Amino acid sequence: MIRMLRAIGRWGLSRLRAAGRAGLFLLGLLPALAYPFWRVRLLLKQVYNTGTLSLPIILTAGLFVGMVLGLQGYNVLVDYNSEEAVGTMTALSLLRELGPVVTALLFVGRAGSALTAEIGLMRSTEQLSALEMMAVDPVRFIFAPRFVAVVLVVPLLTLIFTALGILGGYLVAVGWLGVDDGAFWSQMTAHVDWQDDVVNGVIKSVVFAVWIAVVALFQGEEAPPTSEGVSYATTRTVVQGSLGVLALDFVLTALMFN
Amino acid sequence: MQPHIEIEHLTFRRGERVIFDDLSLTIPRGQVTAVMGPSGTGKTTLLKLIAGQLRPESGRVRVDGEDVHRLSRRALFELRRRMGMLFQSGALLTDLNVFDNVAFPLREHTRLSEAAIERIVLMKLQAVGLRGARHLMPSELSGGMARRVALARAIALDPAMVLYDEPFVGQDPITMGVLLKLIEKLNHSLGLTSVVVSHDVEEVLSIAHQVYVLSEGRVVAQGDVAAVRESADPYVRQFLGGLPDGPVPFHYPAPPFREELGL
Numbered sequence: 373m374i375r376m377l378r379a380i381g382r383w384g385l386s387r388l389r390a391a392g393r394a395g396l397f398l399l400g401l402l403p404a405l406a407y408p409f410w411r412v413r414l415l416l417k418q419v420y421n422t423g424t425l426s427l428p429i430i431l432t433a434g435l436f437v438g439m440v441l442g443l444q445g446y447n448v449l450v451d452y453n454s455e456e457a458v459g460t461m462t463a464l465s466l467l468r469e470l471g472p473v474v475t476a477l478l479f480v481g482r483a484g485s486a487l488t489a490e491i492g493l494m495r496s497t498e499q500l501s502a503l504e505m506m507a508v509d510p511v512r513f514i515f516a517p518r519f520v521a522v523v524l525v526v527p528l529l530t531l532i533f534t535a536l537g538i539l540g541g542y543l544v545a546v547g548w549l550g551v552d553d554g555a556f557w558s559q560m561t562a563h564v565d566w567q568d569d570v571v572n573g574v575i576k577s578v579v580f581a582v583w584i585a586v587v588a589l590f591q592g593e594e595a596p597p598t599s600e601g602v603s604y605a606t607t608r609t610v611v612q613g614s615l616g617v618l619a620l621d622f623v624l625t626a627l628m629f630n
Numbered sequence: 631m632q633p634h635i636e637i638e639h640l641t642f643r644r645g646e647r648v649i650f651d652d653l654s655l656t657i658p659r660g661q662v663t664a665v666m667g668p669s670g671t672g673k674t675t676l677l678k679l680i681a682g683q684l685r686p687e688s689g690r691v692r693v694d695g696e697d698v699h700r701l702s703r704r705a706l707f708e709l710r711r712r713m714g715m716l717f718q719s720g721a722l723l724t725d726l727n728v729f730d731n732v733a734f735p736l737r738e739h740t741r742l743s744e745a746a747i748e749r750i751v752l753m754k755l756q757a758v759g760l761r762g763a764r765h766l767m768p769s770e771l772s773g774g775m776a777r778r779v780a781l782a783r784a785i786a787l788d789p790a791m792v793l794y795d796e797p798f799v800g801q802d803p804i805t806m807g808v809l810l811k812l813i814e815k816l817n818h819s820l821g822l823t824s825v826v827v828s829h830d831v832e833e834v835l836s837i838a839h840q841v842y843v844l845s846e847g848r849v850v851a852q853g854d855v856a857a858v859r860e861s862a863d864p865y866v867r868q869f870l871g872g873l874p875d876g877p878v879p880f881h882y883p884a885p886p887f888r889e890e891l892g893l
Contacts, residue, residue, distance in 0.1 A: 502721035506735045507707035
C-alpha cells in the first residue's frame with residue numbers, strides 16, 4: 373500500500389519535473405523566435421518539410437471527411453426536407469471542429485513524430501554538440517526555425533483541409549445526391565460567420581500548433597540517445613500531442629462557443 | 631611559455647559517480663598531448679569540460695588563460711571559434727553534403743564571399759584527401775571518410791587547437807594510418823595544439839609528445855612517451871600491455887564462485 377503510494381508520488385513528481393523542464397525549454401526558445409525570420413532559408417526548409425510534405429495526407433483526408441459529412445448530413449436532413457442545409461452543416465462542422473482538430477491530429481502523426489525523431493537522432497549522433505562546438509546555438513539554428521514553421525503551417529493546412537472538405541461535401545451532396553447547387557452555397561454563406569466560425573477555427577489551430585511544436589521538439593530534446601530512447605520519444609509525441617489537442621479543443625470550445 | 635590549457639583541481643560527478651577527483655593537468659602549446667585511459671574514465675567528458683559544454687563541480691579549466699566556466703555565453707562562443715573538435719562519430723550535419731558541411735562554420739562566422747569560401751573549403755578538403763568527395767552526402771561516406779570530413783570542418787576556421795575524441799575507434803588499419811598521419815601533419819605544419827583522447831595505445835604513443843594516463847578520475851602516469859612506457863605503476867603496466875588481469879580485475883565483483891554453486 374505504502375509502496376503503491378510512493379510509486380504514485382514518484383510518478384507525479386517526475387511528471388511535474390518534466391513539465392517544468394518543458395516550460396524552461398519554451399522560455400529558452402522565446403528569445404530565439406525572431407531569428408528564423410532573419411534566416412529565411414532555414415525557415416523555408418522547415419516549412420517545406422513540415423508543411424508541403426504533409427499536403428498529400430491533408431488533401432486526401434479533407435476530401436474524404438467532407439464527403440462523409442455530406443452523405444451523413446444529407447441522410448439526416450432529408451427527413452426534414454431541409455437537405456439544402458447540408459452545405460451549412462458541412463462548413464460549420466469543418467470550420468469549428470473537424471478542420472482544426474483532424475488537421476492537428478494528422479499533423480502530429482505525420483510531422484510531429486518526424487521532428488522528434490530527427491532531433492533525437494541529431495542528439496544521439498552528436499550533431500547538436502557539434503553545433504555548440506562550432507559556436508552555433510542549436511536553439512536558434514535547429515529549434516526556433518522548426519517551432520516557427522509549425523506555428524505558421526498548421527493554420528494554413530487547417531484552411532486547406534477545410535476547403536477540401538467543403539468541396540467533398542459539395543461533390544457528394546450536389547453532384548451525387550442532387551441537392552440544389554444555388555441553395556447549397558447560399559445557405560452556407562448566409563450561416564457561416566467570419567468572426568465566430570472562421571477566426572475561432574484559426575485561433576484553435578494556432579493553439580494546437582504551439583502545443584504540437586513544444587511537445588515534438590521537447591520530446592526530441594529529452595530523448596535518451598539510443599534507438600530505443602528515440603523510438604519511445606516518438607511514440608510519446610504522438611500520444612501526448614494527440615491527447616493534448618483533444619483536451620485543448622474542449623477547453624477552447626467551451627470558451628469560444630459558450 | 632604559458633600552457634595552452636590548464637586544468638586545476640577539477641572535480642566532476644555524474645549523479646553519485648565521481649568521474650574526476652581533483653584532476654590537474656596542463657597541455658602545452660603546439661604539441662600533441664595524449665590523454666589515455668580505459669573506456670568509462672571520462673575522457674570524452676574531459677573534452678566537454680575543456681570546451682565548456684559541461685560544468686565542473688569545482689576546480690578550473692583555463693584555455694589561453696581564460697577561465698572557461700566563467701565566460702559569458704558570447705565570450706565562450708568566441709573562444710570556441712578558436713577550438714576545433716573532432717567527434718567520435720564525426721557528427722556531420724546529415725542534411726548537408728560534404729562541401730556544405732566544411733563550409734558551414736565559414737558561412738556562419740565569416741562574411742567571406744562564396745568564391746573565397748569555396749577556395750578555403752577545397753583547400754581543407756585537399757588536406758584530408760577528399761576534394762573529390764565534395765558532392766557526397768554524409769550517409770554515403772565510410773566511417774573513416776566521415777571523420778576526415780569532420781576534421782576538415784574542425785580546421786575550417788583555422789583554430790589554434792583541435793580536440794580529438796577517440797579518433798581511431800572502429801577504424802581499419804589503413805584508415806587509422808591516414809588519421810594518424812593527418813593529426814601529425816596538422817600539428818606539424820599548422821602548429822596546432824592537439825589533444826588526443828584515446829585508448830589505442832600504440833597508435834597514440836607513436837604521435838604523442840606528451841602523455842597522461844587516467845584511471846578512476848586521477849592521473850596515474852604522465853610525461854613523454856618513454857617515461858610512460860617505463861612507468862612502474864602496476865595499473866599503467868596493465869593498461870599499456872593490455873593484460874587481462876591486474877589492478878583492474880578480470881572478474882566483476884561477485885561472491886566467491888564456490889559459494890554461489892553451493893559447494
